[in-house]
Structures are given as C-alpha cells and as structure tokens.
Amino acid sequence: MRLYLFCIFIFFICYQDVIAWGFYAHRLINRQAVFSLPPELMVLFKPNLAYISDKAVNPDRRRYAVQGEAEKHYIDLDVYGDSAIFKLPQSWQEAQIIYGEDSLRKNGISPWSTYLTFQYLTYAFQKKDRQAILKLAADLGHYLGDINVPLHSTENYNGQNTNQHGIHGFWESRLPELYAKDYDLFVGKAEYLTNPRKEIWEAIEVAHNALDSVFSFEKLLTDKFPDDQKYSYENRGSITTRVYSKAFSLAYHQMLAGQVERQMKKTIKLIADFWYSAWILAGQPDLTNPAPNFRPPFEIDSIETPQDSIKNVREHQSLFTDPEALFWKSLNKNLYYWQAFRKYCGRRPRFLPRG
Numbered sequence: 336m337r338l339y340l341f342c343i344f345i346f347f348i349c350y351q352d353v354i355a356w357g358f359y360a361h362r363l364i365n366r367q368a369v370f371s372l373p374p375e376l377m378v379l380f381k382p383n384l385a386y387i388s389d390k391a392v393n394p395d396r397r398r399y400a401v402q403g404e405a406e407k408h409y410i411d412l413d414v415y416g417d418s419a420i421f422k423l424p425q426s427w428q429e430a431q432i433i434y435g436e437d438s439l440r441k442n443g444i445s446p447w448s449t450y451l452t453f454q455y456l457t458y459a460f461q462k463k464d465r466q467a468i469l470k471l472a473a474d475l476g477h478y479l480g481d482i483n484v485p486l487h488s489t490e491n492y493n494g495q496n497t498n499q500h501g502i503h504g505f506w507e508s509r510l511p512e513l514y515a516k517d518y519d520l521f522v523g524k525a526e527y528l529t530n531p532r533k534e535i536w537e538a539i540e541v542a543h544n545a546l547d548s549v550f551s552f553e554k555l556l557t558d559k560f561p562d563d564q565k566y567s568y569e570n571r572g573s574i575t576t577r578v579y580s581k582a583f584s585l586a587y588h589q590m591l592a593g594q595v596e597r598q599m600k601k602t603i604k605l606i607a608d609f610w611y612s613a614w615i616l617a618g619q620p621d622l623t624n625p626a627p628n629f630r631p632p633f634e635i636d637s638i639e640t641p642q643d644s645i646k647n648v649r650e651h652q653s654l655f656t657d658p659e660a661l662f663w664k665s666l667n668k669n670l671y672y673w674q675a676f677r678k679y680c681g682r683r684p685r686f687l688p689r690g
C-alpha cells in the first residue's frame with residue numbers, strides 16, 4: 336500500500352509542470368506583460384521579472400492544497416444554457432443570491448475571483464507592499480491567462496464528452512511549446528481600463544466562442560489522420576511518451592489560423608492593462624520607496640474559503656513530459672508538493688483519471 340501511494344505521489348509530482356495554458360505558456364505570458372508597463376511600474380517589476388514569470392504557475396500548484404482554489408480557474412458556461420454570458424450577474428454577490436454559492440463553485444468561479452484578485456492587487460498598491468504586489472500580480476496574470484483559454488469555459492474541458500480526450504493539453508500546452516517561439520508577442524503599451532470587470536467577461540465570451548473551431552477542427556483532422564499518424568512517441572528524459580504528432584499538431588495549428596497566438600497576445604495585453612489599472616486606481620503610488628513590512632489582514636489570494644469545501648480539481652493533462660527530471664527538480668525544490676499531496680489524499684482518497 337505504501338509503495339502504491341509512493342508511486343502515485345511521484346506521478347502526481349511529475350504531472351505538475353504540464354497544466355493550464357501549459358506552465359511554459361503561463362510563464363512566458365507573465366514575463367512578456369512586464370515589457371508593456373510604464374517606467375513607474377517597471378521600477379518594481381523589471382528587477383523581479385524572474386519572480387513574476389516563475390510564480391505565474393503557483394495558482395495551479397495550489398489547486399490541490401488550498402480549499403476553494405480549483406474552481407477559480409474555470410467557468411462551465413454551457414451549464415447555464417444559451418446566452419449564459421449575458422444571464423450571469425457580473426457581481427459575485429448578485430450571482431450568489433440567484434444561483435447559490437455551492438452551485439457557482441461547482442461550475443467554476445473564474446470571472447468573479449479574477450476580479451477579486453484585481454481588487455486585492457489595487458489594495459496592495461495602495462499600501463505599497465512590494466511582496467503582496469508581486470505575488471498578486473503574478474496570480475492575476477495566471478487567472479487572466481486561464482480565462483482566455485477556450486477550454487476553461489466549458490464542461491467538456493478535455494473533450495471527454497466528444498471522444499476528443501487530451502484536447503485540453505494539446506491546445507494550451509503542446510501547441511504553444513511547439514510554435515510560441517515564432518509568435519510575435521509584442522502588444523504595445525499598457526492602457527487604463529475604465530471597466531476591468533467588463534473586460535473579464537468579454538474575454539471569457541471571446542474564448543468561449545472559439546470553442547466551436549477548437550473542437551470541430553480537431554474532429555475533422557482526426558477523421559483524416561489514422562491513429563499511428565495522429566500520435567507519435569517522444570523521449571522525455573529516460574521515458575518514452577505518447578504525444579500528438581508534429582504533423583497533426585501542425586495541421587491543427589494551421590487550421591486554427593493563429594487562434595493560439597491571438598489568445599496569447601490578448602492575454603499579455605490584458606495582464607499589462609490590469610496591472611497598470613490597479614496601480615492607477617491605487618493613486619499611482621511611488622514604488623521606489625515602498626513601505627517595507629505591511630501585510631494585508633486577509634488571505635490575499637483567495638475568495639472566502641467555503642465552509643464545506645467542494646473539490647473541483649480537474650485533470651486534463653495529456654502530455655507526460657520528462658517525468659524523471661521533473662520529479663527530481665520538484666522534490667529538490669521544496670516540500671510543498673508533499674504537503675499538498677497529503678492534504679489531497681485526506682480529502683479525496685480516490686485518484687482522478689489521468690489526462
């Protein structure tokens with residue numbers, strides 16, 4: 336039994352680096368957003384570029400350890416029927432009154448919690464708390480990244496209902512890893528947003544509308560490619576793993592006609608705009624001389640934790656990249672995963688199906 340648990344633990348650790356926009360893309364997106372900031376913000380963000388980029392993936396790592404975290408990464412718009420985007424209240428309080436908190440959490444709360452993170456960031460700017468600013472800015476970058484991924488807005492988030500299992504990791508991990516180096520990710524200067532909450536909902540609407548092509552193009556190509564051409568095998572460290580073949584990836588990427596690049600650029604611009612707008616709303620504080628020891632008196636990265644936690648952790652990974660290297664890297668880095676794993680097992684004894 337112990338050996339079994341240990342194996343699962345290793346598997347769990349190794350999985351960490353291949354989720355949500357792909358860790359690669361999340362880091363790249365946060366990093367790029369920094370270069371759109373004005374000098375007043377650059378003074379804090381540029382020296383901490385590595386932090387902003389590395390911590391872009393922290394919200395995904397927290398999903399197993401922090402109650403109420405998992406549902407901040409998605410919203411299943413389709414469960415609310417047609418025109419959901421227009422029916423759902425943009426205010427968290429109003430939404431709770433109409434649908435109830437448990438039901439909202441069950442179907443994901445990304446638009447509301449992303450906006451709350453923006454408000455926390457504004458508060459951190461007001462207090463000139465460098466540490467809180469950087470942490471919340473990195474978190475906000477992640478959440479804004481997720482809302483721009485089409486598959487974070489549907490119940491069928493990994494093609495499990497349409498026999499397209501693995502499409503989530505394919506779109507947001509495999510494609511950026513193969514092609515993002517050729518993308519033009521320059522998005523110009525950050526701009527002030529007069530209505531940030533509306534921007535969040537509009538971004539989700541655009542992402543959700545893209546689902547049609549995300550699913551239908553994959554299906555179209557799957558009909559053309561026999562299985563042995565749709566998938567191939569790549570060596571990651573000492574492990575050979577099955578991935579979407581380069582030919583299939585290229586055909587899909589071409590059919591999507593720049594969709595992944597567009598969504599990535601849109602995310603970068605939105606993140607820069609949100610960081611900048613939070614700073615403006617905070618009264619444009621001078622960040623060259625921040626207050627050193629202030630800490631906000633609340634859990635800064637979480638919408639209130641529910642009484643009875645609903646675990647909504649989703650497994651949608653399809654690529655099992657370099658597990659051995661990832662294991663040692665992760666194990667050496669810190670004990671965070673071990674604690675997370677223990678908590679995870681405590682709450683959910685049965686392991687979720689792999690992607």
Ligand SMILES: [Zn+2]
Pocket residue numbers: 355394395408477481
């Ligand atoms: Zn996420």
